Amino acid sequence: MSTPTGTIASQLASSGHGFDTNRGDFDILNAALRATGLDAALADPAASLTLLAPTDAAFISLARSLGFTGRGEQGAFDAIVSALTGLAPDGNPIPLLTNVLLYHVVPEALGKGAVGSRTEVPTLLDGATLRPFAGALQDGDPDAADARLVGPTIRTGNGNILAINEVLLPIDLPGNSDGLPTPPSIAGIVAASGTGFDSDVTDFDVLLRAVQDAGLTSALSDPTADLTVLAPTDAAFVELARAFGFTGSDEAAAYDAIVATLTSLAPDGNPIPLLTQVLTYHVVPERLDIAQLQAEGSVATLNGASFVVRGGTVVDAEPGLRDPRFVPGGTDIEASNGAVQAIDRVLLPLDLDLAGLGLGGSIADQLAASGIGFDGNRQDFDILNAALGAAGLTATLDDTALDLTLFAPTDEAFIRLARDLGFRGRGEQGAFDAIVTALTGLSPDGNPIPLLTEILTYHVASGTLTAAAIAASQSVTTLSGEAIAPFGQQLIDLDPSLPNARIIANRADLPAANGVVQAIDRVLLPLDVPQVGPGTTLPTIAGRLEASGEGFDSNRHDFDLLNAALGLTSLDAALSDATASLTLLAPTDAAFIRLAQRLGYVGADEAGAFGAIAQALTGLGGGDPLPLLTDILSYHVLDGRFSRQQLREEGSAETLLGPELAFNGNRIRDEEPGYIVRFEGGGNVLASNGAIQAIDNVLLPLNLDVI
Template sequence: MKKVSFKLMMILLMGVFVMASCSEDDDDNNDVMPEESNTIVDVAAGNPDFSILVQALQSTGLDDALANESGSFTVFAPTNAAFASLLSELGVSSLDDIPSEILTSVLLYHVLDGEAPASSVETGYYSTLSEGPQEGYNLSIYINMDDVMINNRASIVDTDVMADNGVIHVIDKVIMPMSITGHAVANEGFSSLAAAVTKANLADALDSDEVTYTVFAPVNSAFDDLFANLGVTLDDLTADDLTPILLYHVVDGFVPAADVASGYVPTLSAAQGRQASLQITVGDGVALNSTSNVVVTDVVATNGIIHAIDEVVTPPSVVDIALDNGEFSTLVDALVKADLVETLSGDGPFTVFAPTNAAFDDLFADLGVAGIDDIDVATLTDVLLAHVVSGNVASTDLTNGSVPTLNAQKSIDINVDSGVVIDGQINVVLADVQGTNGIVHVIDEVIVP
């Protein structure tokens, strides 16, 4: 045999060594441990002061959701002491005494979608993961960063405990889903509203989960302006004074901002045995009766939804209905010229068939005049009084026949076979706008005696 050279032997030995090393590396790679999970649930489980929170999450099955590494959450985490305080407040001995669906709602009320470190949280309303009274709209919490409190109940005592799937802020009380009344009380910006609601004995009604309301809630400065205009304070007003005003801000049902449309809606404020109408105008923003603006939308409560407004609106007379709607500006000018504003602001009740601006424009064209200024007061008065019927007559109470007006020389012929038609050609295009002293039906032509 030929001798193997020293150089060749060394090459062979090096090859064996490299192969062995690669084999060892493969074995080492196979033994690599997976990265340790550090989700919100993991963080909570690793802190003994969150043991009751973890127990609650496990009992409701929410632990899996908050352990989802692909999710992103902000959790306001109550301490054990916070839960102990809640149990004492509810008069129960353990979490087992709280129905699972209620506990689930409460826990989700502490969770926001997305990661919100303390530096990004500002004073305002935030939507939680707890379901509201209508699908797609979750319950709101109010965070006041001046006091560092949530719902004026829980203080944020520690912030920015980071996890792989979000952030935890520690709180010292369990926050509970709130009704409309609860939200009014929790936000200092609604303190005047809360005081008025209490004085009018409406707090329980707006706290009930048996009904659902939409509330246009005036901020404190709105009440300040109202009281200044009236020359009174809240102490000067009785429950009877406040009730019709407050209920005029409440609409039956759940109406989020996305569903608000221009037109008249009935409120809970009683007027002439019916419900006083509120005018809503949707443009660049949302205005009520052309004067009050919606400044915050979609605060979701357990029994409805709140939109904040910057001016208190009051139930309107038939004259106010005309004043508040730009489509009646010519009618208003005519009433002023004929000196009928005070008359139609009286007790009534009146039924007013109100011509639009376009209806007056057609009349002016037919008469060959430029406008109201070209019509003498006596003629104008006769025309306007022909649009007014005594009584509060809703469209459903109208019947075929002749009806006397406040113009003694003019009766109008009503036909309700197909809509409401006056004198054979004038159409009611919008009916039943209810005021405090009467009702308005909008017509497309001027009634000429």
């Protein structure tokens, strides 16, 4: 592994020796640096800098916004110099040009990811900073399009070069405009939801009304403000109302239910101070995009309290309700005075203690709402109620002094179990009888109740566990004494042959006075229950990979190259070991092709990419590619089975190679700073000896300066 050589200045000089027709290099930047003498500063080998380098196309774009009508690089440079000459008090453009160029130099060596995750980036121009937001760099000119980073990080011996697609301007340059309209204020974005409550639960009608009632409209309209609002959708407010005992779906009625609850909580019966406290807990006193919120971790609000951002989840102060998540497609909405980030639940700055408030019924009450007997509705809990009654467990779930989580199989879940045990009907009564008969046969004394009790207590855990908390846990101990192993949305029980249960997404986190109910689509089993008909046995990790195919093909989303690489090492045997517990971070064929292309390969087929990687590792490994290939592959194997949620929650995990990998949201950080690795696809592919998580780039345990 070699150290980057040369300087920023020498790397720029390799762009060419003068103006040409290539708009993607840095001829105009070179000319500007020479004219100001700043090329010498970028040639200093002792420096540590980052140059945000506008391409020739960026300078031509600036020249055209200033009135230039041509396309040539020389003409664009002359037009910019002429404009700066007109702005200079003494007619000398060099001081202004120098300031513009200094505004492109960061006084430390940063990569693309580091720049984007910061809320402010200093420059060599005294007091002038850049503000990253959603992939753009906001400069001092409010009328022009913001620059974006383009291309890879170019590393040199005295810092980095990051190409950008627009020239950064430290001042509002007269006559320079991209013609785009100014975005509305935060209040304007919320108000665009409409004039009143409606049936669209994805907009912000309830938030708009709440902001108006709390008198916060002017604060969110203030043009001098700089804020980020985490904006609950109407669906989020309806879910909060339901936590307070509301049973409908109407927006107006949901808002009234929330106000009524806040009124009952207020010492003087005035809900507005509490409403204001809740709303200001959604306001951050600076503009932040999603990446910056995730980098901050703990985020202070105008309320004075903080929340914590973990990946796509926002953790508030109420442990009894599911934490909000960012709404896909509703984030990084830029406003004239900040940003809006849509969320799917309301943030709460305090623990409401739903049980102590007497809001909602007990878990038993929630189940009883299912009805009083078997019926034709397969999505409620009639069979569960019957089983709890037979086992004498209803009183436990009715005890409001307890704090419990119930994994509640629907009637459809019990019917699925009955059919696995040989039942051929569809009725709830018949399914319940079939299960009791099977348990009677499995019991040594012919009494099904102890075994039924064991199964039911395997569905109850201590504490209020949200669906997000469950997914992030490696193990949930139940009242039966046995544990459930969450894996993504699956709940892995002790029966290896039947499909695993899943929490039903739209029926998660049903609050009760003594805990929470999580509806599930299969019955959890604390033992290997014999069933009629063939069971399903999960393949090993190696078996899962082999299903990818027999060799190289045109499908870029499977694992042909990974299979080939594993076959050259001893790791395929480790991934076939049925007694192991591992997680394979599996690069797709597209990931290996990307690595090959970064190493100089110019094709796109799998066989050629594999050969190119092998050749590169041969050179790096002193003639033998296998030790380095084995290290790279071992760096993709984690000790233990992990879901994506668990890895995000843990933040890091040890590899078989030894070094740890860091996990932040969907990103995985390795030792190669040249590119980003992310989880790909649905993920959480379960194997008998662990799990497979597909990734979009190859993880590298070393910094390859050629990337």
